[in-house]
Amino acid sequence: MTTPAFTLRFSPTPRGARLARRLASQQTDAWGWSYGSPVHDTVELVVAELAANAVTHGRVPGRDAELRLSRNTDGTRLRVEVSDVRGERLPVPASDGGPLAEGGRGLALVAALAEEWGVAERPGGPGKTVWAVVSCAGPQPVGPTGGALDGLASVPGRAGQGVRQPGWDSPARDAVR
Template sequence: MKPEIRASACTPQPQLPALSFRVQFSSTRRGARLARLLVVQQLDDWGIPRDGRTASTVAAVVAEFAANAATHGHTPGRDFALRLTVTPESVRIEVTDTRPDKLPPAPGRPPGLPGPETESGRGLLLVEALADRWGTGPYDLYTKTLWAEVDRPPCHD
């Protein structure tokens, strides 16, 4: 008896243009939380399920970048910006804050591990572990941008 040949569970999807949006948030803890919630909702609206691997990973990276923008990139009276771009291959996250003088360590060189009693300092280690690529730039005299890309699986998010 011949083995049954099954069609691949992955059917080719039509090539769609990149989807993108940009929103500004107050440089506060509330603004950081809203950024994460909005990203999850926007991904779901674009067909990337909120309970899938891609949305969960993107939400964690956005949460870290937005928290850093509100905590370390805060300038009184100035917001941070979030840009999300989705292509069939990846999701790109960009968070721009108003403190270009406070650059994070270079990708691949996250800060050393904080002590066990320290309550912060692990966020970029999380980004390093979750994102497929991340970095900084472009930035100017007034802003800096942290970006990360999360590759999308070929068939399922």
């Protein structure tokens, strides 16, 4: 059985990354996770971070990046994939630059919010795909105001680079268990 998927090619620019985030937000709402819900906000943030990394560190002029969202058949997990053409530049979680650091928190946020994440070769082309799986069942990390980022400091990172999940990265990518 195939599952719904959403695919978007976007320019490797800040404007393209913003478009990817906004359209992922719209698609997540269309799939039933309404704006402002923990799942919606988590997916939107993960897409924003991965798309920003792709346009910052994976940019090659004239070559698009790609966003792909898919969900498993029972709707309990949603997979975010962002691909770029710079396969030699793998994401590396930044060392703690302190509270005044201007960057380096993106992958830490992804690791904290995603059930797991990793990196794979880009299917069908040069480059890499950075992916994250967001749990859509059970409680999300929420705090007193109900936002997905509230209480983030208390959520330990769970996944690491290169972790593979059966059923999600098979050659028949739309055939998800």
